[in-house]
Amino acid sequence: MTNKTESIGSVKQEYLTFAEGSEGLKLDSGLSLGPITLSYETYGELNAEKSNAILVEHALSGDAHAAGFHEGDKDPGWWDVLIGPNKALDTNKYFVICPNVIGGCKGSTGPASINPKTNKHYGLDFPVITIADMVRAQKHLIDHLGIKKLLCVIGGSMGGMQVLQWVATYPKHVQSAIPIATTLKHSPQQIAFDEVGRQAVMADPAWEEGNYYGKAKPERGLAVARMIGHITYMSDKSMEEKFSRRLKAQDYSFKFSTDFEVEGYLRYRGDNFVRRFDANSYLYLTKAMDYFDLSGSKLIPKDKDIDIRFLVISFKSDWLYPSYQSQEIARQLKLRGQDATYCEINSTYGHDAFLLEVEEETHLIKHFIKKTFQG
Amino acid sequence: MTNKTESIGSVKQEYLTFAEGSEGLKLDSGLSLGPITLSYETYGELNAEKSNAILVEHALSGDAHAAGFHEGDKDPGWWDVLIGPNKALDTNKYFVICPNVIGGCKGSTGPASINPKTNKHYGLDFPVITIADMVRAQKHLIDHLGIKKLLCVIGGSMGGMQVLQWVATYPKHVQSAIPIATTLKHSPQQIAFDEVGRQAVMADPAWEEGNYYGKAKPERGLAVARMIGHITYMSDKSMEEKFSRRLKAQDYSFKFSTDFEVEGYLRYRGDNFVRRFDANSYLYLTKAMDYFDLSGSKLIPKDKDIDIRFLVISFKSDWLYPSYQSQEIARQLKLRGQDATYCEINSTYGHDAFLLEVEEETHLIKHFIKKTFQG
Numbered sequence: 001m002t003n004k005t006e007s008i009g010s011v012k013q014e015y016l017t018f019a020e021g022s023e024g025l026k027l028d029s030g031l032s033l034g035p036i037t038l039s040y041e042t043y044g045e046l047n048a049e050k051s052n053a054i055l056v057e058h059a060l061s062g063d064a065h066a067a068g069f070h071e072g073d074k075d076p077g078w079w080d081v082l083i084g085p086n087k088a089l090d091t092n093k094y095f096v097i098c099p100n101v102i103g104g105c106k107g108s109t110g111p112a113s114i115n116p117k118t119n120k121h122y123g124l125d126f127p128v129i130t131i132a133d134m135v136r137a138q139k140h141l142i143d144h145l146g147i148k149k150l151l152c153v154i155g156g157s158m159g160g161m162q163v164l165q166w167v168a169t170y171p172k173h174v175q176s177a178i179p180i181a182t183t184l185k186h187s188p189q190q191i192a193f194d195e196v197g198r199q200a201v202m203a204d205p206a207w208e209e210g211n212y213y214g215k216a217k218p219e220r221g222l223a224v225a226r227m228i229g230h231i232t233y234m235s236d237k238s239m240e241e242k243f244s245r246r247l248k249a250q251d252y253s254f255k256f257s258t259d260f261e262v263e264g265y266l267r268y269r270g271d272n273f274v275r276r277f278d279a280n281s282y283l284y285l286t287k288a289m290d291y292f293d294l295s296g297s298k299l300i301p302k303d304k305d306i307d308i309r310f311l312v313i314s315f316k317s318d319w320l321y322p323s324y325q326s327q328e329i330a331r332q333l334k335l336r337g338q339d340a341t342y343c344e345i346n347s348t349y350g351h352d353a354f355l356l357e358v359e360e361e362t363h364l365i366k367h368f369i370k371k372t373f374q375g
Numbered sequence: 376m377t378n379k380t381e382s383i384g385s386v387k388q389e390y391l392t393f394a395e396g397s398e399g400l401k402l403d404s405g406l407s408l409g410p411i412t413l414s415y416e417t418y419g420e421l422n423a424e425k426s427n428a429i430l431v432e433h434a435l436s437g438d439a440h441a442a443g444f445h446e447g448d449k450d451p452g453w454w455d456v457l458i459g460p461n462k463a464l465d466t467n468k469y470f471v472i473c474p475n476v477i478g479g480c481k482g483s484t485g486p487a488s489i490n491p492k493t494n495k496h497y498g499l500d501f502p503v504i505t506i507a508d509m510v511r512a513q514k515h516l517i518d519h520l521g522i523k524k525l526l527c528v529i530g531g532s533m534g535g536m537q538v539l540q541w542v543a544t545y546p547k548h549v550q551s552a553i554p555i556a557t558t559l560k561h562s563p564q565q566i567a568f569d570e571v572g573r574q575a576v577m578a579d580p581a582w583e584e585g586n587y588y589g590k591a592k593p594e595r596g597l598a599v600a601r602m603i604g605h606i607t608y609m610s611d612k613s614m615e616e617k618f619s620r621r622l623k624a625q626d627y628s629f630k631f632s633t634d635f636e637v638e639g640y641l642r643y644r645g646d647n648f649v650r651r652f653d654a655n656s657y658l659y660l661t662k663a664m665d666y667f668d669l670s671g672s673k674l675i676p677k678d679k680d681i682d683i684r685f686l687v688i689s690f691k692s693d694w695l696y697p698s699y700q701s702q703e704i705a706r707q708l709k710l711r712g713q714d715a716t717y718c719e720i721n722s723t724y725g726h727d728a729f730l731l732e733v734e735e736e737t738h739l740i741k742h743f744i745k746k747t748f749q750g
Contacts (some may be wrong), residue, residue: 029629094581128629186636188614189606195638196602198631199645203595205580220578227571228603231564236697239563245668252666254404254503256573256658260665262563263570270574281630290635293620317696322611 007076008043008087012108014038018140025136028291031127035116035158038141039064040099043083044091046145052373053147054089055097055138057155057162059354060285061105061277066098067091067177081358085245088362094151094369099141101162103285105278108137112278113373123210124217129284131158136163142173149173152369156180156354157321158285162293164329167308168299170362176251176309176372178365181354183325184332185293191319194286197225197310201279210280222279223270230269233315235350299329300336308339311368315353341368343357380714381460382451383418386657388482390414393515400511403666406502410491413516414439414482415474418458419466421520427748428522429464430513431473431584432530432537433659434729436606436652438481440467441473458734463737469526469744474516474527476537477508478660480653484513487588498585504659506533510540517548524548527744531555531729532569534659536667539704542683543674551684551747553740556693556729558700559707560739563694568607569661572600576654585655597654599647610692610725673706675711685715686743690728690737716743 017037019025024034041064046053056066056079067083069076077098082088089096100108103126103173111126118125142150153166153174160182167177183190199334204221206212206331234242243262258264310333314326323344345360347353392399392412399409416439421428431441431454444451444460451471457463478501486501493500528541528549535557542552558565568663579596581587608713609617616638633639675681685708689701698719702724722728722734729736732750 029627030630036673118498124631128631145739161455185613187610188618188635189611191620191635192602192606192614192637195635196599196606197643199595199602199642200575200578200599202631203575203599204578220574224571224575224578225568226601227574231571234564236564237564238695239567243563245560245563245566252404256404256499256503256577256662260566260570262561263568266570267569267574270485287631319611321480 003086005087007080008068008084008091010071011041011043011065011077013039013041013064015107016144018139018264022059025133026132027127027133029127033102033109033127033141036102037107038102038137039286040064040097040141041067041077043067043096044094046095046147047371050147051149051221052093053095053097053145053150054369055150055153055166056083056096056140057153057159058090058101058280059155059157059159060256061273062159063104064098064100065106067096078355082114082361089154089369090366093373097141097145099138101285102137103129103134103281103288110278111210111280121213123213123280126284128278128287130288131165132163132169134288135162135169139170148238149175151373152176152178152179154365156282157182157351158289160367161289163293164299168239168294170306171306174308176311176323176369178311178313178368179329180223180313181315181321181326181351182329183321184299184329186290186297187325189288193228193320194290197228198283200224200228201282201368207279218279220272222277224276227266227270227275230266232320233351235319235348236321237317238349238350239331241348248306253358258320291307296332297336300338302336306336306338308338310338311364312340312342313345313364315345315347315349315351315352315357317348318351318353320351378461380462382455383443383459383466385446386416386418386440386452388414388416388439390482391516391519393519400508401507402502402508404502407464408477408502411477411484411512412482412513413474413477415472415516416440416442416452418442418471421522423472425522426524426526427468428472428520428525429527429744430517430525430541431458431464431471431579432528432534433473433476434530434532435664436648437534438479438616439475441482443470447660453730457736457740459689463740464529464744465741468748472516474513474521476660477507477512478504478656478663480656485512485653486560486585486655486659492657496588496611498588498655501655503662505663506536506540507544508664510544514545519610526535526553526748527553527557529740531559531665532726538666539669539674541668544681544684546681549683551686551744553686553688553743554701554704556690556696556701556726557704558671558696559674559704562700566604566665568695569665573658574600575603575660576657584653586656592649593654594649597649597652597657599650600657602641602645605641607695608726610694610723612692612723613725616723637695639700655747671707672711674707675713677711681711681713683713684743684747686712686739687715687717688739690722690724690726690732691719692723693726693728695726
């Protein structure tokens with residue numbers, strides 16, 4: 001075995017279905033959901049003691065395909081740079097699990113799924129879910145895999161919220177946690193950006209109150225929402241470095257077509273997204289993030305005896321999830337006497353940095369998990 | 376005369392029409408526009424020497440109604456806090472002029488105007504204009520008023536771009552200039568926000584390639600564009616102070632209705648805007664801003680003998696037009712040997728601060744203009 005990083009290679013998605021009884025999974029809204037299917041992928045081998053399991057949580061537009069290649073695909077999973085042999089999440093040593101969230105549209109039960117009560121797509125009959133609901137569903141998967149305690153739960157952005165929610169809901173089942181570029185609660189600015197994205201989707205007449213399945217999709221609305229998102233994922237500086245004021249043609253068009261490269265990029269990313277993402281899932285997942293609030297003592301209640309190691313990571317140029325929010329996570333953890341390390345990585349990539357700052361993240365995460373695993 | 380500030384009181388809009396010949400006004404695009412009407416307001420009296428004229432330039436959603444009250448109105452003009460007896464732009468001493476830009480929708484010729492060639496609304500037949508075209512049109516108004524040299528040109532945001540354009544195009548006609556919360560050129564991030572707003576408008580089927588006059592307007596698209604704008608005009612901190620995570624009802628709705636106060640505010644501002652603004656004007660004015668570029672020596676060419684006093688103002692929490700852009704204006708001016716003062720006002724209001732930080736602005740502007748006037 002060398003230290004050279006490799007790809008985990010060919011991977012396949014798996015599925016677990018549960019909550020098939022009349023009860024279903026009880027949700028924060030008071031409603032129930034069932035049956036629930038979770039799509040997930042695993043990389044590496046679970047050891048005999050089942051002590052080497054790492055749960056990876058994905059962000060808004062992510063999915064269960066975090067690493068390796070699906071048959072016929074040119075591009076690997078969304079966090080392949082961090083997951084694989086000798087990588088930050090070293091699949092020679094650890095068993096890595098990545099589930100798609102409920103409410104999503106990549107194999108797990110969501111608004112695009114068939115409602116068994118009506119035999120039609122759920123649409124807006126799908127219950128509004130919370131980050132805690134996502135995590136409750138994931139607990140079924142972890143139980144199914146026979147894992148009593150997760151070596152680590154790790155994720156960025158909405159994935160980081162799930163990490164914190166695992167700590168709050170199942171503290172005895174978590175040995176260490178790495179929340180990245182995330183927050184204890186959405187600020188009004190974060191809620192505002194999400195709300196504008198939702199309004200863009202719902203303003204599209206093709207949305208039809210969520211009943212667009214089998215018909216024209218609200219593509220233009222969702223593309224606008226995604227374009228707004230992309231601006232917030234980058235930084236002023238990274239946009240300057242990537243695009244500056246470069247034009248697509250020789251001179252201004254004096255039309256409302258695409259003049260600047262940055263405009264072309266945003267349109268491309270918007271158009272691309274609508275082909276792979278369900279507009280209703282966009283509504284449900286952003287709402288779950290807006291509802292998320294583990295501020296104050298809600299993360300670690302005062303009376304609880306909790307022993308979890310924490311590595312909190314933020315990025316200097318991330319203005320969507322600014323460093324002060326990660327510092328507040330670290331502050332709350334220290335106030336509750338937890339073993340917490342905070343690192344701000346000096347990046348110009350903005351919020352996207354958690355997907356791009358491979359070298360620094362690898363260094364921090366690899367060392368932290370190794371130390372946790374060795375005890 | 377006391378030093379107590381007062382309202383200028385009742386005011387009326389005036390109109391000037393020019394470029395009525397077959398030629399029209401030659402535009403940067405190579406096209407011509409004519410006839411052109413400018414709506415404008417004036418406050419105070421022009422002195423015999425015509426040496427006390429201050430030109431006020433408005434921002435994207437502004438208009439000629441900068442101060443005082445229109446008959447029957449409860450609210451004064453958009454910069455009434457700075458314009459009036461004993462205010463920053465003291466109408467006891469100065470003659471203040473504020474025109475609506477061409478391309479706008481508040482009385483000056485724009486895409487909602489009637490095209491004399493077709494007797495229909497221009498719509499997208501209106502030529503794409505630039506900030507320089509706006510200023511060229513304003514020069515006709517200044518000539519009409521018999522003013523050879525403006526004591527001061529002042530404005531924030533898009534208004535600040537017009538200020539800089541006056542300096543670049545008509546340096547001999549400007550004695551002093553106050554560009555506020557503005558830039559020498561739109562950055563890719565600023566272009567990106569504008570482009571998403573335009574995409575939101577154009578994604579609305581009611582937009583109909585700009586031919587919606589007399590029919591249903593693209594209200595939902597324009598409302599989304601305005602909501603995006605509003606987020607960028609405030610700061611993370613001012614939103615926290617104003618809204619925090621306060622709910623409109625007792626608890627989460629678990630629906631896609633308005634949960635948070637910040638959502639209600641944005642929807643209100645979006646809905647309000649569509650009643651008073653033309654969607655096509657939104658496209659034209661944002662495009663003009665994106666095209667604006669007086670970077671490098673384009674503001675003050677090396678070979679020109681120019682003697683203008685400058686006061687450059689920015690606001691600490693303004694992330695849409697960050698202070699580094701105003702510092703770059705000041706740097707370019709000093710490189711060209713100009714008499715330039717730069718001030719950053721310590722505000723939490725974000726970009727909106729130029730409309731709200733009355734006390735500090737009054738102090739800086741009043742003193743600066745007084746000194747310029749006394750020579």
